[in-house]
Structures are given as C-alpha cells and as structure tokens.
Amino acid sequence: MSTESERGQFVRLSETERPEIIIHVDGKPVTALAGDTVLTALLLAGAQLRDFEFGAGARAGFCLMGACQDCWVQLDAGGSLRACTTYVRDGMRLTTGGGET
Numbered sequence: 001m002s003t004e005s006e007r008g009q010f011v012r013l014s015e016t017e018r019p020e021i022i023i024h025v026d027g028k029p030v031t032a033l034a035g036d037t038v039l040t041a042l043l044l045a046g047a048q049l050r051d052f053e054f055g056a057g058a059r060a061g062f063c064l065m066g067a068c069q070d071c072w073v074q075l076d077a078g079g080s081l082r083a084c085t086t087y088v089r090d091g092m093r094l095t096t097g098g099g100e101t
Contacts, residue, residue, distance in 0.1 A: 009060060010043040023092040024076075032088040039064065039071050039083035042096075049073065049083065050097030073097075 018033040025047055032041035039061045042049065048060050049071055062070040064084050071083040076093035 009046070010040065012044060021088050021090045023088050023090075023094065025073075025094050026096055034088075036088050037084055038073065038081070038086050038088055038092070038094065041088055042083060048096065 012033075015033070015035075018035055021032045021034055021036075023030050023032055023038070023041060025042065025045075030041050030045045030047065032038075032044075036044075039049075043060055060071075061084055062068040066082055066085040069082075072080050073083050074080050074095045076095060
C-alpha cells in the first residue's frame with residue numbers, strides 16, 4: 001500500500017464520518033469506508049489493478065461505471081467482481097492482477 005509520503009489517485013474530500021471497513025488486497029490490509037466501492041478503496045490506497053499490457057505502466061480502472069471491463073478483481077474465496085460497481089464488505093479478500101500495491 002502507499003506510504004505516508006505517497007498519495008493515491010483519489011483523495012477523500014468529504015463523507016469522512018462513515019464507519020471504517022478493512023479489506024485485504026493481495027494479502028495487505030486496505031482501509032475503506034462503508035459505502036465505498038472496491039475501486040474507490042483501491043484508488044485511495046494507491047493500489048493498482050493490473051499491469052498495462054501494451055507498455056510500461058499500471059492500470060487502475062478506466063470508466064469507473066461498469067462499462068469498460070477494466071477493473072475485474074478476484075475474490076480469494078473464488079469468483080470475480082467488478083471493482084467499480086461492488087461495495088466493500090468488511091473482511092473481503094481480493095487478488096488483483098497488479099504488481100506491488
């Protein structure tokens with residue numbers, strides 16, 4: 001996850017009073033707030049979803065509304081979900097196709 005000196009692609013500006021939820025992404029804890037989508041939590045944490053297949057770089061969602069198919073992640077329990085349209089649940093364990101998160 002990102003360190004104190006690193007920032008995610010998103011910065012939370014409001015609604016900071018919702019209950020905190022911990023999910024695990026690629027084996028590491030990520031703090032989210034109730035009502036966040038998985039992709040929101042990942043972008044706030046500075047995580048990536050996968051490596052870009054056509055060159056150097058990371059991917060972290062594209063359309064943010066479920067149309068592009070760019071944000072699929074795997075549930076450790078089996079199955080997959082779209083990170084941009086799925087709300088976080090306490091204790092979720094996810095695996096991305098990315099490198100270091």
